[in-house]
Amino acid sequence: MTRKLFGTDGVRGTANQYPMTAEMALKIGAAAGRYFRNDGSNGHRVVIGKDTRLSGYMFENALTAGLTSTGMNVLLLGPVPTPAVGMLTTTMRADVGIMISASHNPHHDNGIKFFGPDGFKLSDEAEAEIEAMVFADIQLAQSINIGRAKRIDDGRFRYAERVKATFPQGQNLKGLKVVIDCANGAAHKVAPEVLWELGAEVIPVGVSPNGYNINENCGSTSPRTAAETIVSHGADVGICLDGDADRIMILDEKGNVADGDQLMALMAGRWADEGRLSGGALVATVMSNLGLERYLDGRGLRLERTNVGDRYVVERMRAGGYNLGGEQSGHIVMTDFATTGDGLLAGLQFLAAMIATGKKASELTKSFETVPQMLKNVRYSAGSDPLSAESVKKAIADAEGLLVGKGRLLIRKSGTEPLVRVMAECEDAALLEQVVDGIVAEVQTAA
Structure with a gap:
């Protein structure tokens, strides 16, 4: 089934433009309410958190209207981190949690993310069912069964x-x-x-x-x-x-930045030494640096790769019984503590390592040497599909041939924006630039 609304992390777009309009948010809320209030009783509840975007007020009210119209009781948390919504969905015995946020995007974007009653993000199948309900006739609750809404003041403190x-x-x-x-x-x-x-x-x-x-x-x-x-x-x-606050970057005492790959390498090594790393593996995406894979292999550990998106990382972790995973972009997932990426929690784990070892941050943020990696984004117009162009396919095939035995290539569409992401890794800097720029040029022409 082709998705019209949901991407790799819920529904996202520019506020007041389709699909991120108040009207659509109301329908999404009503569809989610009907999906989770499937027995008709009035005991069902949903927690809603948001970040600090101005449009959050609009979407909070629209979602509340849709949810209460189908009989759900709404608990409004106000501004809280995404991982707080995952946590409070379970501790407050809610049937569903919703976070209103476009994460790292600029203020004019916004999004809607869903958590199930177990605190984990919804599966593709659940999102597909909710999406289908959005575009169908949604059965509203009888007047006597309309839901209530109230503010929760202590969510942040919990x-x-x-x-x-x-x-x-x-x-x-x-x-x-x-x-x-x-x-x-x-x-x-x-x-x-x-x-x-x-x-x-x-x-x-x-x-x-x-x-x-x-x-x-x-x-x-x-x-x-x-x-x-x-x-x-x-x-x-x-x-x-x-x-x-579901992503993190660590900066050392000199201001140098360490990405999620370095933080995961540090944690995987320490947890393995302490006998805490389940399954002897770290779960990361296809975007993680080849240097991370080599580091883990040298430690006798495995790197399990998934598609891009922290919820795909979590799905693999749950299926394989692993307890540490994440993304190069800074999503760090520790299922011993949380159900989703948590930047603050990951930061505390890094600070704990500093305290335990007595080492400076700069000594803990360089577990491995990164393989040179280049990532470029190409924006394309709505309705076009540049990756289907024969010229682009040929450029990709030629690049793959040049990189055999020397590196790797990854071409994908963003799940949250109309972008084609062109990423390559290779220790030959000139070859790296050649293959990326060659593909980017063809994608730009086709876009």
């Missing part, structure tokens, strides 16, 4: 206590000076609070959201401000989150 409980017992962060960049997003209150309560000296960045500045020149996709702050304040380490 999440904070759960995250702090993952920090090693008897340890604290006293003596560490930590820069925390919250991307003017969902964690702008809870992340600095958690770090301070654990004993750190906290220097906050990106904690003044105004509805428009989420991810703007800050956060995991733009860590320069945090890097400059680390150097100017003589901080020990920096933690950069994205707009909904």
Whole structure:
């Protein structure tokens, strides 16, 4: 079935343009309500969180209207991180959790992510059923069975206590000076609070959201401000989150950035040494660097690769019984503690490693040498399919031939934006540039 709404991480797009309109959000809410309130009773509930985008108010109200119209009771959490929604869906015995966020995208975008009653993101099959209901006649509840909605004031604090409980017992962060960049997003209150309560000296960045500045020149996709702050304040380490705080980048004491691959390598090695790494494997996507795979192989560990998208990582983890996975982009999933990527939780695990080893951040963020990797994005117009063009197919085939035994190539469409992503890895820098630029040129022509 061809998807009209759902991508790799829920429904996403520009606010007030299809499909991210209030009208569509109302229909999505009603369809989700009908899907989860399948026995007709009035005991069903849904928790809704959001980040700090101005359009969040609109979508929060529209979803609430749709959900209550089909008999669901709505608990509104306000601005909280995405992982908090996953957690609170289970602890508050909700049937479904919804996060209103476009993650690392700019403020004019927004999205709707779903969590099932187990706190994990919905399967493709469940999303397909909800999508089908959106475009069909949705049976509304009888007047007497319309749902209620109310604000929940302590969701942030419940999440904070759960995250702090993952920090090693008897340890604290006293003596560490930590820069925390919250991307003017969902964690702008809870992340600095958690770090301070654990004993750190906290220097906050990106904690003044105004509805428009989420991810703007800050956060995991733009860590320069945090890097400059680390150097100017003589901080020990920096933690950069994205707009909904499910991603992280670690910065060392010099302001150098370590991506999700380096953080996963550190954790996999430490967990393996401690006998905590289930199945002797780390789950990551096809985007993770070849250097990570080589590092794990040298440790006698495996890298299990999946399609791009943290929920595909989680699906593989659950199917194989693995407890550590993530993405190069900074989604780090630790199913011993959480049901989805959690930037703050991952940051605490890194800080715990600093405390336990007594090492500087720079000594812990270079577990392996990365293989040179180049990624370029090509935007294409709606309705076109540049990857089907014969000229593009030939360019890809030629590039694959050049890279045999020297590297690897990955071409894919983004699941959240109209982009073709062209990625290659090769230790020959000139060849790397040649194959990527050659494919990009053909895709641009076909787009």
